[in-house]
Structure formats: structure tokens, C-alpha cells
Amino acid sequence: MTDPYYITTAISYPNGRPHIGHAYEAIAADAIARYHRLAGRDVYFQTGTDEHGLKMDQAARARGISARELADEMSGYFQEMARTFNISHDRFIRTTEPAHHAASQALWQAMADAGDIYADRYEGWYSVRDEAFYDEKELIDGPDGEKLSPEGSPVAWTAEEGWFFRLSAFQDRLLAYYDAHPAFILPESRRNEVIAFVRGGLNDLSISRASFDWGVKVPGSPDHVMYVWVDALTNYLTGVGYPHDPERLARWWPADLHVIGKDIVRFHAVYWPAFLMSAGLPLPKTVFGHGHVLDRGVKMSKSLGNVVDPQDLAMRYGVDPVRYFLLREVSFGQDGSYAADAIVTRANADLANGLGNLAQRCLSIIAKNVNGMVPNPQAGSQDPDLAGAGIKAAVDQAMAQLSPNRALEAIWEAVGDANRYFADNAPWALRKTDPAAADTVLYHTAEAVRRLAILVRWAVPGSADRLLDQLAQGADARDFAALATPLVPGTPLPAPAGIFPRLEGEKAG
Template sequence: MADPFYITTAIHYPNGKPHIGHAYETIAADVIARFQRLMGRDVRFQTGTDEHGLKMAQKARDMGKTPRELADEMSGAFKDLFDRLDITYDRFIRTTDEDHHKASRAIWQAMEAKGDLYLDRYEGWYSVRDEAYYDEKELVEGEGGEKLSPQGTPVEWTEEETWFFRLSKYAEPLLELLKTPGFLEPASRRNEMIAFVEGGLKDLSVSRTSFDWGVKVPGHDNHVMYVWVDALTNYITGVGYPDGGEAWDKYWPASLHLIGKDIVRFHTIYWPAFLMSADIPVPQHVFGHGFLLNRGVKESKSAGNVTDPNELVDLFGVDSLRYFLMAEVVFGKDGSYSAEALVNKVNAELANSFGNLAQRTLSMIHKNMDGKLSDFEPNGDDKALLGTVQNACREVLPQEFEALNFSVGIEAWLKAVFACNAYVDEQAPWALKKSDPDRMQAVLETLFIAIRDLAIAIQPVVPTKAAAVLDQLGVAADRRTYGDLADEGWFPALVASGHTIEKPVPAFPRLELPEAETAS
């Protein structure tokens, strides 16, 4: 396989159970990973949990647990969810892993050897919830007059001895990096970060002495690393830093860091600066996606609207959730979801359109042709439909997915599905059975070929359901890549094999809203 592709999600903070936002980012990363594999690339995909920091220590104390006990329990909940969501990660990394502590100490020592770390005293505002330091000018006033971070989280005045990183030293190379086409997207995030750097960078406090749940600073055991130094290092831990080796040589620098828009600063200013200091190449691309809102409102425990993605899977299934999130939300912008919106979209587009197309076509081949396929000569209408489907599946969808425009790619795919259904209505194969059986056969086999293309193309989004359709078509499991879409010999080979279409099983049954949702 050619062209290695290393994709990461942000590692998730496990001070509570995973919510829909965690599912959204990780599903999107999985769609990208699956897409790149189908494009023939050698993909490495990493996700995991960020388990250190004051927030974890405080939460564990409040629950009467040790930080490690809380980390083990909650990290397990994240891993279980991602396995359930059909996430094809190569490594689920935990910042408590031994090799990660080793990598964190190594990058620290590399930055220290460069002269970029020094001991001093920190006095300033800190948000425990964000695990972030804020300048006075960044703070906003709360309803009660209290000072809040730009994210609206409480801040507290902190004074302690700390190690500092010479962030100010890297202002010019960071500006050059941020202005490099393709490094940070969308453009709105890039402009924010350029403005932040141009506003002047202060050196960054990178250790704490007020708690001990974290990676110890080499030679200074009373200090633990600032959680973001440790957290960001996970991306290089997972490919073999500091020892190097085959994975390191193949996959670093990362092809894509996929993150939420609220942590862009850490990934495009702090992280590249740490890497520059340690003489490590910076990642190729960072994408800051938007938030997923519950009926247009940000989820919070206080609002009582936090959604457990496991409940959505229980109600609607994994592929339905995956499809809705990728098709409904313009990637990079905030999006909204509700159970009603999910049911309506999945029923209209998957069940009624693509699912019904596959079910009707295979049923008619099974019933009217004894399930047997044969060679046929397509006419102008057939060729026009296949051209429409091929353009969507082989050109538009891959181009849009490569650019992370998932909803646009899926819309092009859906238009090809609609074209197939319009072709069914126009050709009326049920009427041709008596008047022109040969034409009926050509129509159904044209649709058969179109459905194969459509099922292959949508695999990254609905992998299980697409596989079910391809299985019923008789498409071999090793002949389902985007490269295989251009193989004109697959259908004659399937005909020659004597493959028989059995009575089909609906791949996309209609969803029903639970009574509680219907009544609300």
C-alpha cells in the first residue's frame, strides 16, 4: 500500500462518561480513515483518553476514588463506546501508558536541551475545566460579575513556582506555519490563530506543583508537566517516539489532527512550538470542527440535555447515527441534532431511497429472473444513468471526502440514488416483464450495477449496512475499494461465476421514534 496516512482525534478527557460530541469527532475520524483505506492508502488511526491534570484529580477526590481508578473506569467507557460505534482505530492510547510517560519525558528533555525551558514563578488566571491559562484581556464577565474564560468557564488566580516554555521565541515561525496553505482549516480558525500570534505571545507555564497526578518533570519530582504538554505528546508516542522505528519513519509527521474548535490554540500554536523546539517535524494538517448542538442548544449537565450516544445506538443503530451526523452537519461548522431529525433523515434517504432501491431491484431479479444474471447490451438511457452514478461515486464523492466536505459528498451520492429511483419509475420493469422481458433484464441489471457503485462509495459512512448490500449483490469482500469502482470486468465475471441473487433482506429498515420523543 502506498501513501501512508496518519490520522488522530483529540484524546478525550475522561472525567465523565462520553457524550455525543465525543462520538461525533470519532465517527468523523473513522469515516476519514475508512475512506483513505478505500483509496488505497496505508492508514494509521489513533484515538484515546487524556487522563492527567487537576480536573481529573479533583473529580476523583469528589467521588472518593483515586485518579487512577477514575481513569480506568472512564477510559473503559470511552473504549467500549468507540468499539460499539465501529471505530477502526489502530491504537487506543492512554496518557497513563508507560510508553507515553517515556515520550513525554523525552520531549521535555529535548526542549530543555534547546534552552527553551526555565524555572520561574507563575501568577495569573487558570481555568481548571479548560486546563488552560488566560491573559486578563481574554477574560469575560459572568452574569454575577465573576471573571470567566473565553469559553465561559470559571477561572481562579494561581500563584506557584513553575517551569516556563519560551513560546515567545517561536512567534515568527508559527506565523509562517499558520499562513501555510492547508495547515489549519477552516479559514475562520486560521484567521483567529494568526490574530492571536500577532497580538503577542507570552511564555507558557508548563508545570504545576499544586497536585501530583501527571507526568513528573525529569529531575524535578515536585513538578508535574502541564497537562497539555503531556496530552499533545500522545500523537508522537503512538508512532514510536522517542525510539523511532518503522512506524515513526512511515507515519510522522501526522497527516491530520482532527480536533474541536475549542482546542485549536493548543494544536496550532503550543504543539507546533513544542515540536519545533524538540526538532520534530510539525503535523501536515489540523482541522477544527464545530460543535454538535442538541436542538440548537449546547449540551451541559446544568441544562439537563446531555445525550449518551449509547442510547441513540440502542434506539436507531450505529450506521443510522453515523449517516445522520455526516450527512446533516456541514463539517467545520456547528450542527444540530434531535431524535426526530435523525429518524426523518435516515428514513427518507437510506430506508425509502437507497434501501428501497436495493430491495426492489434484488427482489425483482430474484423473482422475475430466477436470481440469474446474464450479459446485456445497455441502451442510451442505461448508459446515461450509469454515467450519473459513476460520476457521483468515482469523482464527486471522493473529491469532497478528501476535502472533508462530507455532507456535500453525501448529497452528490444521494442525487445519484434519486436518479436511479427516477429511472425505475420511467422504465417500469414490472410492466416490461410481459411486454419486453429482455428489456426488463437490461433495466434491472443496469440498476444492479448502479447499486454496487453506490454501496461501495458510501461504505466509510455506513460500513455494516453497505457491506450487507454488497454481500447480497455477491461482490467479493476484497473487491470493494474505490479503485475497484473502475473495474469494468467485475459484472461479466460475476455473471460467469453463476452467482444467484437470493431473496433479499432489507438492509435499511425504517426507524421509529420512541413514544417519549413523539410526545415531546
Template sequence: MTSERRFYLTTPIYYVNDKPHIGHAYTSLAADVLARWKRLSGHEVFFLTGTDEHGQKVEKAAEAKGLDPQSFTDQVSQAFRDLAMRMNYSNDAFIRTTEERHKDACAALWKRLEERGQIYLGHYEGWYAVRDEAFYGPDEITDKDGQKFAPTGAPVEWVREPSYFFRLSEWQDRLLAFYDANPDFIAPASRRNEVISFVKGGLNDLSISRTSFRWGVKVPGDEAHVMYVWLDALTNYITALGYPDENASLWKFWPADVHFVGKDILRFHAIYWPAFLMAADLPTPKRVFAHGWWTNEGQKISKSLGNVIDPLALVEEFGLDPVRFFLLREVPFGQDGDFQRKALVGRLNGELADALGNLANRTLSLLQRNCEGRLPEPAAVTSEADREFVALAGHAELSAAVGGLLDQQKFDAALAQVFAAIREANGYITREQPWALKKTDPERMRVVLRTLHDALRVFATLLQPFMPDTMAKLLDQLAVPAEARGLEALATPLPGGTPLPPPSPLFQKIQGEPA
């Protein structure tokens, strides 16, 4: 298989200082949908997620719980594994930065940078935010009631300690040239502009080790130091592929096709990471996509307000696939979004139950009653109505449109494209009235029902990445064999006479909620 048919995508590795929330679920969901789409398209896919378990913040969180850091991270990391399983993510691997293979990879990258003259010993003095595990320049610090704060709102403290430095300042011009040569490297465009503006403002050498705490990867040859948590964390993306063994079976997937990240960690992925890689003479990832944040009913989400959204509680209440659908349908990926219950209920009742669910149930029930529960022969498109409908809901056109949008991470627009076709299908069945055609033109009735069945097969196939369980159920009801559920299989019609199982509802409407 050529590299063009391979696809490597990652979530951030999630910081284990607290339990998973809606933001974690959202990032991983986007990666999962794209991974599933690429597999449907015939790609060989490697999809990675995991947990970031080192650093001062974790050390302090463990201490607050009365646990040693390893026991603490074992517990919290498992919560992220459980989230991935409950949300039905299809990740191929789950990495933890406390694994020995990862420590070995970090040491190898450090030595490679050191050999190339990119690391030197000095001392760090400046503002540091434990919450962000990040250093900030004086121009980024604000003062409120005598307390200093980072741009993120995290409190900062003045730190002075011995430190190894990475020569980041040497990479300023080369990074700007890299962004210019790779305009799609940072997305969306607004984030790209932010990063370029920051780099043009000047880059200082980066402190990449600490001596004031112990919970981290030891610096090779100087164990008084632990590696800066971001050098450690970013390396996970190559650890999982076997680095430093560039003959490992998974190394063929590097460079990554897309790193999905929250906008708060874009700087680390779009500045530090490519600089580390270029300095180590390793290929850079092709794309970093930074999504926005969720608010809850118009309010900023925070533990102090008690409005943190638990994704597993949402799944328990509304069902897994409706929640997966809603999170990527409601807001353009890359923008901030507001979670509202009435919006979720509206999408579930309107688009899922009424538009798609009702279309499937009407079509399949009519096939049961009027075609002896068997699929009619493939329809010859003869009428103008059929031609117009097939042009909108045909597999080639719709697949290409959805694939193009997903390649740009426009998940909401891809779903909108499919649901526009579903609305057309509902208009088609209403106009053609196959229930009335049984008496007046039974042959025309069979053409209409076969055309609708073919369209439903297209919709169910294309929606599998978003709602895998429910679309598997619909494809079962459409009698599509398991081996014929990829995109290429849509070009081969199902044979006429195929027996169809009795239909059952796909979605349950939510009653009694405000509209």
C-alpha cells in the same frame, strides 16, 4: 509502500473527567469514516484515539468520587473504549497518557526542548481555569458578580507558583510564516482566521509545569514539578508511533495527515503543538480540523439542563448505522449543529429507507423474479437514458467526487453527492419500468436491471465508511465477494450469471414520530 499511500489520522485524546457524550462520538466518527475511506482507496492507515488522564481536573474528579486518580481513570477510560467498540470505530490503537511509554516519550520531548534552550525555570502568576486546564491573559478575563471567568465560561483562579516555561514568544513570527506557507494547516477557514488573529495579537511564553498538584508526568530532573497537561497530552500523537525511537516501525506514519479536534481545543493544536514540534526540530502535522458543537433541540447542551445526548442511547433506539449516517449528513463538519429527533427520523425514513433501501429492494426483487435470481451479463450502454444515468452513477466519477470532498472533510457534501445519484437511480427505475419490460422487451429489462445492480454496487461500496454493517449486508445481497469491495475493484464488473441471494430490508422506518 510510499509515504503518499500512508495516512495517519487522530482524534483528540478525550479527557476522562466524565463519561462520553455526543461530541466525543462525533469527532471519532469523522476520523473513522476518513480512515475507512483511505483503506478502501488502498492506503496504509493508522488511526489513533485514546484518553487524556492527567491534570488537576482529573485529580479533583477522582477525589469527588472517593477514588485514587489511577482507579478513576481506569474506569472512565474503559467507557471511551466501550464507546469506540459500540460505534464500530476502526481505530488501530487506543492510547492512555498513564502508560509508561507515554511518560517516557514526554520526558524525551522535554529533554529535547531543554537541550535546544527552549525551556527555562521561572514562576507563573496569572489566571488559570482548572476546567479548561488552560492559562488566560488579563484581556481575556470577564467579571460577573465578583467571579472571574475565562472566554469559555470556566471560572478562573489567580495562581502563583514556580514554573518552567516554554519560549513560545520566540515562535510568533515563525508560526505566522508557517500558516502562510501551509494554508491548509488549519481548517475550516474561519478557524484559521481566528488562530492567525490570536497569534498576531502577541504570544507570551507558556507555563509548562505545575507544583500545586501531583497527578501528572514528572518533569525530568525536577520531580517537584509535573508537566502542564497540554504538553503531556499533545505528545500522545507521537508516543503512539514509537517516539523517541524514530526507527520504530510506526514512525513512518509521522507527520499526521489530520488531527480532528473540537473547536474549543484548536488553540492548543494549532499554536502550541506546531511550536513544540518546530522547537524540537520534528515535522509538523499536515492539517488540524476543528469541528463545531451540537445543541439539543435548540438548547445548549449541559448537565444542569439534563439534555446531554448519550450516543449509545441513540444507537439503541435508532440503530448504529442510521445514527452514524445522520451525524455526518445533517450538518457541515466544522459548523455548529442542532440535534433534532425529527431530523434524524426524516433522514432515516426518507434517504435511508425510502431512497436507498427501497431502490435496493425493488431492484433485487425484480432480479429474483425476472432473471431467475441471477445477475444478467454486463450491460452495453446503448440508450441516451442509460448514458445519462451511468454518467451520474458511474464508479469513476462518483468515487473521485466523494474522495475529493472527504479529503476536505466535507462529509455532508460527500453523502449529498451519493444520494443525488441514488435519487437519479430511483428516477431511472421509475422511467424505465423494468417490471413492464418483461413482456414487451425482456432484453431491455435485463440491461436496465444490470445497470441498476451496478449502480447499487457503487453506492454500497462508497457508503461503506459511513454505514459499514448495513453496506456489508447490501454488498452480500448484491453478491459482491469480500475481496472485491474496495474502490479499485469497481472497475471490474461482476460476471453475468452470478447467483443472487434473496433480498431483505436494509432499514426499518420509524413510525409515529412527528414529521
């Protein structure tokens, strides 16, 4: 049985439609999942929507509909976004599913059985927008003197009876775990932030609500619903069979990678491991907090009117150009900037003028001069090793370090090498004096295009597959193992067609 690999996104909070940040996280996780599938691993990839909590309840009331109606409508938009961007998830989970309620209640009961849940009265600062509790020392002063969360959200003093989790009891255990598992929180900047937070002391966590009923019922306390983060984090267990399918759970858990936004690292790197420790379950191997996608350096917000609809981007520029731009331009783990002209410039330079132009020119000459068949290289001709083992090794190293942007840089170095080889050897001119030598150049160039298409399938899957179609490569010849099986001379090829049309924009160049 092949090696399992379990990767998740954070589940999105659907109190509004998806924005570019949601698309970026889904695309990044999808790229990593696809890379591991191409490498021969048995991948399970989960994404979904986090549909409970006070924020959803309030958003639904503001529209005069039920929270369930809002969840159904908005979750549909997130599923549509996943389809649009070719997200290859194995499961789209919704926290309103009965199986998820059962899993959340099972985790709660396990923590209660461990003695880590108790009844008390909560009084403190709470942000509905962040769905988070804050100490007085964490709050900042707003422009009008009001108290705000560290994220800049309004907070309100909240007091109610409820259930608490003994988070304070896990401070030393968490610090010891971080020390023993340096890859648990990545990148390093996020790890340092979490360690500093935990060293500053942990307070017990209020984990139930009685002021509204939109959530998972607390076992034995039907007037209370779980704090939304207890329920939300449990989705990662629900998807792999907890608690009713121990065989499935044993295969997939612990997760290899949680891909999340940097603003929810605390929940995933402090609360989540503490819950799992309490319940006696293994901890995920890595929590990776990626950065934000900014609008020319400015954080997007509805109030500024600069929120970008990913569906609009896909319609305007195409799915793979947007995927490629986000994966190539944003250093994974850091903030990155979006701009329409930057998408156009990058897509035209790398996709249209780079890989697309190479493929189109080579395959067009083959169609016109070699009867539309893979050319036959001269016996004993030297293989220029375009996009060979060295490039694959560089891609593997970058992806092992969770750096898709560096993996793409390595691939496009090979695109440049292949274009230079093709231009320097000029098979269209060489054909006039030495047709056999021209066929050799065309063969090696077409073979480079094949390798490049396979190497980049995790980033631009639709376009890469159309390239491989034009090279008559079957569905079973498209993973990394197939890199070692070169094109067979004489194979008939379909008529070539452009894969990456040039985009129009301010800097179409």
C-alpha cells in the same frame, strides 16, 4: 509500499462519560480514515483518552476513588463508544501507558536541550475545567461579577513555582509558518482566529505543577508533573514510535490530519507546533477544528439536562443512521444541530426510502423472476452510467476539501438518479412484454446499488457491507478500485433482506 496517511482525533478527557460531541468527532475522523483506505492508502488512525491533569484528580477525589480508578473506568466507556459506532482506529491510546510517559519525557528533554524550558514562578488566572491559562484581557465578567474564561468556565488566581516554556520566542516563527502553510489550520475561520491570537502577543507558558502528582513526572524534577497539555499533545508522537522507533516515526510523522474540536484549536495550532519546533520535529500537515453538535441550536451541558448519550442514540436509531445523520447534516467545520425527529426524517428519506428501497425492490424482483442470479443485460444495450465516474470524482473533490457532507450529497444525487431510472423503466411491468429488456434494467440497477454501496462504505460501513453481501461481492471487491469491475451475469445471489428499516418518531413521514 502504499502511500501512508496518519489521522487522529483529539484524545478525550474522561472525567465523565462520552457525549454526542465525542461520538461526532470519532465518526468524522473514522469516515475520513475509511475513505482513504478505500482509496488504497495505508492508513494509521489513532484515538484515545487523555487521563492526567487537575480536573481528573478533582473528579476522582469527589467520588472517593483514585485518579487511576477513575481513568480506568471512564476510558472503558470511551472504548465502548468506539466499538458501538464501528470506529476503525488502529490504536486506542491511553496517556497512562508507560510508553506515553517515556515519549512525553523525551519531548520535554528535547525542548529543554534546545534551551526553551526554564524555572520561574507562575502567577495568573487558570481554569481547571478548560485546563488552560488566560491573560486578564481574555477574561469575561460572569453574571455575579466573577471572572470567567472565554469558554465561560470559572478561573482562579494561581501562584506556584514551576517550569516554563519560552512560547514568546516562537511568535514570529509561528506566523511565518501559518503564512507559508495555509492548509495548516482549517477551516479558514479557525485560521483567522489563531493568527489574530498569535499577533496579539504570546506569553511564556507554565508547563509543570507541584500541587498534585497525577501526571507525567518532569525529567530531573520528580516533585513536578507536566502540564496536562504537554503530555496530551505528545500522544500523537507516542502512537507512531517516538522516540524509540525512528523507522516507524519516519513513516508516519508528520500526521496528515488532526481532527479536533474548535475549543482546543489554540493548544493544537499554537502550543503544539511551538513544542515541535523546539524539539526539531516536523509539524502536522493540517489541524482541522470542527464545530459543536447543538441541541436544536443550544449548546449541550449537564446543567441544562440536555446532554445526549451516544449509546442511547445507537440503541434507539441504529449505528449507521446516526453516523449518516451526523456526517450528512453537519457541515464539517461548522456547528450543527441534533434533534431526534431530524434523525428519523433524514434516515427514512435517504436510507430507507432512498438507497434501501432501491436495493430491496430490485433484488426482490431478481430473486423472484431471474432465479436469484445477476441478470444478463442485452448485448449492445446502453449503460445508463448510474453512480459512475462523475459521482466518484465529486466524492473525491469533496473529501479532498474535508467536506463529508458534500460527498454524501453527491452520492445521494446518484441514488436519486438510480431510483428514477428504475421507476421510469418499470422492470416489473416490462417483464410482461420484453423480459430481456427487463433483465437489462435490473442488471443496471443492481450494478448501481453495488457502486453506491462501495461509494458510501466510509460513512455507513456496516450497512454498505450487508448490501455488498447481498450482491455476492467478496471482501476483496469492496474498495474504490473495485468500482471498475462490474457484476458478473449469472452470479447466484443470496435471498434479499431489508438493510435500512424505517424509523419511528415525531416526523416519521
